[in-house]
Amino acid sequence: MQLSTRLRATEQARTRWLQEQGIGSPAARVRAAVLSAYDFPNAGTVVDVGGDGMFLAFLLQGNTALRGIVADRPPLAQKARFNLQEEGVLERCHVNAEHPFTALPYGGDLYVLNGILRKYGDAEASLLLKNCCQVLSSQSLAIIIERIVPTERVARPKTRASASVSGWERTEGELRALLHKAGLRWRRMLPTWAEVSVIEVSRAASC
Numbered sequence: 491m492q493l494s495t496r497l498r499a500t501e502q503a504r505t506r507w508l509q510e511q512g513i514g515s516p517a518a519r520v521r522a523a524v525l526s527a528y529d530f531p532n533a534g535t536v537v538d539v540g541g542d543g544m545f546l547a548f549l550l551q552g553n554t555a556l557r558g559i560v561a562d563r564p565p566l567a568q569k570a571r572f573n574l575q576e577e578g579v580l581e582r583c584h585v586n587a588e589h590p591f592t593a594l595p596y597g598g599d600l601y602v603l604n605g606i607l608r609k610y611g612d613a614e615a616s617l618l619l620k621n622c623c624q625v626l627s628s629q630s631l632a633i634i635i636e637r638i639v640p641t642e643r644v645a646r647p648k649t650r651a652s653a654s655v656s657g658w659e660r661t662e663g664e665l666r667a668l669l670h671k672a673g674l675r676w677r678r679m680l681p682t683w684a685e686v687s688v689i690e691v692s693r694a695a696s697c
Contacts, residue, residue: 498672512663520605521548523684524635537561538621540590540606542572543570547577556580559598563589591617594625601625601632605686608636608659612668619672625697634689638679666691673697 492518513685521544530536533555538546539562546558560570560583567587574580586595591614594601601622607615622632660668666676675694 493495502650506619517544520635520682520684520686524688527680527682528633528688528690531556531599534560535597537595537598537601537609538570539594539601539618540566541570541604541605542566543573543583543585544577545602545604546583547574547579549576550582552577554582559586559595560591561586561588561594562586589686590621592621594621596625598625599630601630602630602635604655605637607634607665607668612660616668616671619668619674620697622659623673623693625644628693629697630692631672632691634665634691635686636660636665636689637685638665670694 496581510515517624528550530552535557536546536549537559541560546560550558551554554650558574558579560567560574562570564587567585574583578664584595590606591618601629603618603622606618626632637659639659639661641663662679669676669691673695674691677690678691679687681690
């Protein structure tokens with residue numbers, strides 16, 4: 491059984507259990523949807539950019555050949571370390587306690603940006619994507635998990651990540667423009683049965 495099939499079956503079982511207990515979460519639904527749409531690698535290193543470790547933990551639980559890195563600023567990196575420990579995969583992970591705006595760790599085969607870009611405006615999102623470009627090799631990839639809004643939508647829901655940084659959900663054209671500016675190439679977009687899509691990107695030029 492392939493990794494994606496095993497992960498999908500495990501996540502669907504977990505999601506059903508959560509729903510039966512009345513504690514299903516949007517994050518669990520997104521994980522199940524993403525795993526149904528995208529074939530994750532069977533081995534190598536997955537870098538969770540700005541994540542809490544839960545998405546990464548689930549991937550590692552499905553395949554003992556995978557290793558992981560969480561990259562986030564110190565307070566949130568500590569939370570990710572706790573989550574990875576609770577999920578039993580910390581021994582196969584490294585927690586990089588540095589703000590992704592400063593730098594991202596080298597050596598990843600797949601970089602995952604799960605719901606991160608919508609938290610920031612274009613200037614901050616561009617910086618994050620440029621940092622991603624700088625660490626991608628010719629063989630590695632990144633995936634962006636975001637809700638892509640229709641081009642014709644005028645009023646878009648906004649979120650506030652902090653008192654000083656605001657972001658929003660973007661159209662396909664807006665995201666493509668950010669990727670191009672950062673030196674990244676849009677490879678494909680995979681819709682899911684949840685509200686998000688998976689956009690696979692690679693390095694297109696020097697950053």
